[in-house]
Amino acid sequence: MLKQYLLTPGPTPIPPQIALKEALPVIHHRTSEFASIYKDVAEGLKYVFQTRNEVYVLACSGTGAMEMAIVNLLSPNDKILVASCGNFGERWAKIAQSYGVETIYVSVEWGKVLDPLEIEKTLKKNPDIKAVFTTFVETSTGVASDIKSIGKIVSQTNAVFVVDAISGLAGQEFRTDDWEVDVVISASQKDFMLPPGLAFIMFSQKTQKLIELSRLPKFYFDIKKYRDFYLINQTPFTPPVTLIVALQEALKLIRNKKIENIWNDCKRLARAARAGMQSLGLKLFAEVPCEVVTTASVPENIGEKIITTLKERYSVSIAGGQGKLKGKIIRLAHMGYIGKVDLLAGFACLEIVLSELGMDIEKGKSVAAVQKEFLG
Amino acid sequence: MLKQYLLTPGPTPIPPQIALKEALPVIHHRTSEFASIYKDVAEGLKYVFQTRNEVYVLACSGTGAMEMAIVNLLSPNDKILVASCGNFGERWAKIAQSYGVETIYVSVEWGKVLDPLEIEKTLKKNPDIKAVFTTFVETSTGVASDIKSIGKIVSQTNAVFVVDAISGLAGQEFRTDDWEVDVVISASQKDFMLPPGLAFIMFSQKTQKLIELSRLPKFYFDIKKYRDFYLINQTPFTPPVTLIVALQEALKLIRNKKIENIWNDCKRLARAARAGMQSLGLKLFAEVPCEVVTTASVPENIGEKIITTLKERYSVSIAGGQGKLKGKIIRLAHMGYIGKVDLLAGFACLEIVLSELGMDIEKGKSVAAVQKEFLG
Numbered sequence: 001m002l003k004q005y006l007l008t009p010g011p012t013p014i015p016p017q018i019a020l021k022e023a024l025p026v027i028h029h030r031t032s033e034f035a036s037i038y039k040d041v042a043e044g045l046k047y048v049f050q051t052r053n054e055v056y057v058l059a060c061s062g063t064g065a066m067e068m069a070i071v072n073l074l075s076p077n078d079k080i081l082v083a084s085c086g087n088f089g090e091r092w093a094k095i096a097q098s099y100g101v102e103t104i105y106v107s108v109e110w111g112k113v114l115d116p117l118e119i120e121k122t123l124k125k126n127p128d129i130k131a132v133f134t135t136f137v138e139t140s141t142g143v144a145s146d147i148k149s150i151g152k153i154v155s156q157t158n159a160v161f162v163v164d165a166i167s168g169l170a171g172q173e174f175r176t177d178d179w180e181v182d183v184v185i186s187a188s189q190k191d192f193m194l195p196p197g198l199a200f201i202m203f204s205q206k207t208q209k210l211i212e213l214s215r216l217p218k219f220y221f222d223i224k225k226y227r228d229f230y231l232i233n234q235t236p237f238t239p240p241v242t243l244i245v246a247l248q249e250a251l252k253l254i255r256n257k258k259i260e261n262i263w264n265d266c267k268r269l270a271r272a273a274r275a276g277m278q279s280l281g282l283k284l285f286a287e288v289p290c291e292v293v294t295t296a297s298v299p300e301n302i303g304e305k306i307i308t309t310l311k312e313r314y315s316v317s318i319a320g321g322q323g324k325l326k327g328k329i330i331r332l333a334h335m336g337y338i339g340k341v342d343l344l345a346g347f348a349c350l351e352i353v354l355s356e357l358g359m360d361i362e363k364g365k366s367v368a369a370v371q372k373e374f375l376g
Numbered sequence: 377m378l379k380q381y382l383l384t385p386g387p388t389p390i391p392p393q394i395a396l397k398e399a400l401p402v403i404h405h406r407t408s409e410f411a412s413i414y415k416d417v418a419e420g421l422k423y424v425f426q427t428r429n430e431v432y433v434l435a436c437s438g439t440g441a442m443e444m445a446i447v448n449l450l451s452p453n454d455k456i457l458v459a460s461c462g463n464f465g466e467r468w469a470k471i472a473q474s475y476g477v478e479t480i481y482v483s484v485e486w487g488k489v490l491d492p493l494e495i496e497k498t499l500k501k502n503p504d505i506k507a508v509f510t511t512f513v514e515t516s517t518g519v520a521s522d523i524k525s526i527g528k529i530v531s532q533t534n535a536v537f538v539v540d541a542i543s544g545l546a547g548q549e550f551r552t553d554d555w556e557v558d559v560v561i562s563a564s565q566k567d568f569m570l571p572p573g574l575a576f577i578m579f580s581q582k583t584q585k586l587i588e589l590s591r592l593p594k595f596y597f598d599i600k601k602y603r604d605f606y607l608i609n610q611t612p613f614t615p616p617v618t619l620i621v622a623l624q625e626a627l628k629l630i631r632n633k634k635i636e637n638i639w640n641d642c643k644r645l646a647r648a649a650r651a652g653m654q655s656l657g658l659k660l661f662a663e664v665p666c667e668v669v670t671t672a673s674v675p676e677n678i679g680e681k682i683i684t685t686l687k688e689r690y691s692v693s694i695a696g697g698q699g700k701l702k703g704k705i706i707r708l709a710h711m712g713y714i715g716k717v718d719l720l721a722g723f724a725c726l727e728i729v730l731s732e733l734g735m736d737i738e739k740g741k742s743v744a745a746v747q748k749e750f751l752g
Binding site: 004006008010011012013014019020022023024025026027028029031059060061062063064067094095098099100187189195196197216217218219220221222237238239240241242243311317 | 380382384386387388389390395396398399400401402403404405407435436437438439440443470471474475476563565571572573592593594595596597598613614615616617618619687693
């Protein structure tokens, strides 16, 4: 009978009309029915990615798609730039390292935002850099990177620009083509309102030369296989049929609502969440906060307790800090199917829990702050 | 309103009680609830695999798990033996080739069965072979390999024995530990009665040395990451939560029924399907037929037509030949949630379609042949 409230930055809640699609009888993938679904999905993904390029659907987590970008663009000893402001930025470097790719690292302290000029300087100093990897929404810190500015810088070089938009895409404004991003990856379990299990990847025309030259070994993640099958609206390997049928429904909902309206909703929810946190005396953690998850510093002695108490007492799930931020921050998501009422409920429960854990909290204050943003 | 009848060797139909689990609200994976589900699933998989070793759940198709076996066991220029009797056997060699692994190839004509003695001879001639790769049920031809005999041979060498049991596992008798198989891979969309999207992999103690020595690059498929997270009943990357919840239900159904009873059911269905095919004058294609899919040669001029007509007229899906067998054989599956009644219905429709396509078919004859096997 437990009613769960997911306010975590992935997985996020699934709308019932999408969830029910998952339960439909599975259809065979090598059929015209599936091909027509896949074709529709591919068009819907182009819309969400805001691109004219093909977007491929993969059966893996987002990390698999990150690896796919690396193994298809590079060769051993190639030099890349990883611009990192958190846990997921570091993952780019770790994958590259596993493949013997040389990484030049531009990083800032977790919670801070990357300076595009720093990336520009590094590219000038290292004209042999083949690709620049960064993160759109760094879920571990709640920071959004200035992809537009970085895109402008990288576009003036021979390097390609690769963005992990696993968090953020379909939530916060992201314009692949206009911002000159060459590879964008995303995944199903965040702003797409789907369960985990699917990842998405797009390659621009500029990447084609690197793809031809790439000598890193690959099979399951070989883009050429996906490209060949895309022509017949298929995937090279058996796809997660039920999740793709659910994806079709999610994309229909997104298209009907219009992506700009989703961006606006997330922006408003983010503003409200920030107001809520600050009204409780919690300092916002992100130097440039993103619009899909809000992070705030919490007293270290109760950091972990806040998460577990919310979960145990109210079945409200929010996330804590990862790695070196464990116990130091809380992360509250407002993306996908998480709406205004969920945010109000989340803050109402957070107030009670913070209070119980010894903080001096005026009851109702954060709810009022959130309400004000909604009504203002 | 279309009612679909899936008699294809993957995807296969999903029991409603499993399908409904897919539609349940998604839970967060970094929780004790998910850990307890994952722990239960891991135990259930050990039972189905008939092993005492850990079985890991992956987010990918079966091919991803095949690649995982290769990249974790080998180093560049290592020598392996691929024993192939069809399309999926060849895939082992293709993946190995992508990674610069030297492949010695033992193969037989498609439709024929591998001779374990041929593998023994090749191993004696090449004592530096690190691993032997083969296929349990070669879905492309319907042949089952003699894994027990090959296991006995390989166990007497330093090589490890890797089996693609994507088809067959949880349908036809397979005893990982007793048969001395070192790596077994499988996937969700065949005998497990689940949609595609999950793969499974097991490594034996004998593989540990090779895993330590392996220098092929890897990240998403790095077994060490899965091993570390297994200790806390987790996966290293966001798992397909809804499919894993459905897997828990599937494993419960399998355990309740007992694996030996499933093996017996498939054996009986296979006997009936073979009798049905032969009663129609169709020659069985597999030299040693497996027990989860039955293949038969068909007149080439109507080969493709049989599949499409069955689909268009009766929404009955069976599979045709792959690659060089296109148009030459039909493949009718009897695994997972496909039961006696489905087989009777399938043959009843097949009779009509073969008749319409010009074959001299005595109506009811194959149904009678199938009935006889069920009642006998």
